[in-house]
Amino acid sequence: MTRKVIVLGEIREGELRNVSFEGIAAAKTVAEGGEVVAVLLGESVGNLAPEMIQYGADRAVVVENPKLASYTPDGFSQAILAVVEQEQPDAIIFGHTALGKDLSPKVASKLGSGLISDAVAIEAAGGNVVFTRPIYSGKAFEKKIVTDGLIFASIRPNNIAPLEKDASRTGEVSSVSVEIKDLRTIIREVAKKAIQGVDLTEAKVIISGGRGVKSVEGFKPLQELADVLGGAVGASRGACDAEYCDYSLQIGQTGKVVTPDLYIACGISGAIQHLAGMSNSKVVVAINKDPEANIFKVADYGIVGDLFEVVPMLTEEIKSL
Ligand code: FAD
Numbered sequence: 671m672t673r674k675v676i677v678l679g680e681i682r683e684g685e686l687r688n689v690s691f692e693g694i695a696a697a698k699t700v701a702e703g704g705e706v707v708a709v710l711l712g713e714s715v716g717n718l719a720p721e722m723i724q725y726g727a728d729r730a731v732v733v734e735n736p737k738l739a740s741y742t743p744d745g746f747s748q749a750i751l752a753v754v755e756q757e758q759p760d761a762i763i764f765g766h767t768a769l770g771k772d773l774s775p776k777v778a779s780k781l782g783s784g785l786i787s788d789a790v791a792i793e794a795a796g797g798n799v800v801f802t803r804p805i806y807s808g809k810a811f812e813k814k815i816v817t818d819g820l821i822f823a824s825i826r827p828n829n830i831a832p833l834e835k836d837a838s839r840t841g842e843v844s845s846v847s848v849e850i851k852d853l854r855t856i857i858r859e860v861a862k863k864a865i866q867g868v869d870l871t872e873a874k875v876i877i878s879g880g881r882g883v884k885s886v887e888g889f890k891p892l893q894e895l896a897d898v899l900g901g902a903v904g905a906s907r908g909a910c911d912a913e914y915c916d917y918s919l920q921i922g923q924t925g926k927v928v929t930p931d932l933y934i935a936c937g938i939s940g941a942i943q944h945l946a947g948m949s950n951s952k953v954v955v956a957i958n959k960d961p962e963a964n965i966f967k968v969a970d971y972g973i974v975g976d977l978f979e980v981v982p983m984l985t986e987e988i989k990s991l
Contacts, residue, residue, distance in 0.1 A: 674757065675697040676697075677693040677694055677709065677727065678690075681712055682869070686721055689827040690722065692825060694726045700763065700823075702794050708723065708729070709730070711750065712734065713736050713739035720840075725835055725836075726836075732845045743773060750773070751777065751781070761823070764823075767871060771824070781820060785824070788825075789803050789823050790826050800813050801814045801823055807923055807946035808946050828928070869902065875933075875934075876904045878904035881912055882959070883936065886913075888914065891981040891985065894981075894982070895934070895981055895984055899932070903915075904921045922948070923943040931951075935965050937958060938965055939964055940964035953970050957980045958972075958973075
């Protein structure tokens with residue numbers, strides 16, 4: 671069974687986020703040989719459409735409007751609903767990002783559709799599309815099949831591999847004009863602070879600090895290690911609550927969910943709520959001075975020691991390679 675799938679490209683600071691390309695790969699699986707249509711929303715975003723096609727979309731639809739310059743749930747939902755009305759897709763894929771988490775339930779409810787959120791894997795066989803998603807804070811996984819109506823899913827960043835970019839791929843780019851009205855939401859650009867450097871949810875390497883880091887200054891050696899590894903700095907809620915860092919860095923059940931190739935937890939005890947956000951990382955290294963700390967139960971490599979000695983040593987070692 672072939673399907674028409676639309677996939678929302680996510681743009682930050684004028685560039686497409688990786689999750690957009692992962693969404694195209696997911697959409698290809700769901701389409702089962704059908705058409706994949708990339709959708710871009712923003713003030714002036716048409717220049718990014720060819721890249722969505724190079725990553726595998728068959729064509730792109732662009733909605734440009736000054737009221738879409740910044741993300742607002744009202745503006746973006748009106749725009750995407752207009753595209754859905756025009757395209758009549760069988761399936762919709764969003765990223766399970768801060769934007770996707772906010773927008774997808776709103777759009778799903780307007781469409782009277784269900785929503786499979788936070789999918790980490792997708793298989794299509796014999797007409798069924800099977801989505802795998804974590805439950806119980808990542809302790810178990812469930813499989814979901816949509817048996818009727820629109821398939822609407824959001825995918826967790828860093829879990830579905832994007833297709834290889836093919837610079838020679840071309841496709842039609844069309845535009846839909848939408849009158850955005852009743853814009854009730856005014857947002858401050860608080861996200862700016864969080865997006866300096868490597869984006870946490872897309873980072874391949876994360877150096878994360880907990881209450882053991884002890885101060886704002888204490889995060890410096892972690893940032894230095896992150897810099898040499900081309901990674902990002904994250905934190906436990908303990909560190910955020912203690913005001914050692916911004917809440918935008920919080921990883922866990924009530925923070926960001928991350929799946930980097932390498933997660934180095936420094937001075938983090940390993941509370942269940944923290945593990946919910948990072949235990950699916952490919953390799954976990956824990957540095958903690960308490961040999962009984964729970965974090966060692968999920969760590970592939972554990973270092974019992976003082977993070978203020980171990981982290982600078984690691985940085986120097988890596989620099990010397
Ligand atoms: P602590 O538990 O205080 O651990 C500090 C660790 O640092 C200790 O293991 C200590 O041995 C070690 N240490 C101290 N000094 C050093 C040193 N010099 N070198 C090496 N190690 C050292 N937490 C999250 O992280 N994310 C969430 O999303 C989240 N959501 C929550 C939601 C709810 C509803 C609730 C109730 C809690 C939530 N929490 C969350 C909080 C969670 O329960 C823990 O309180 C928190 O994760 C603890 O943070 P921590 O590990 O940094 O601090």
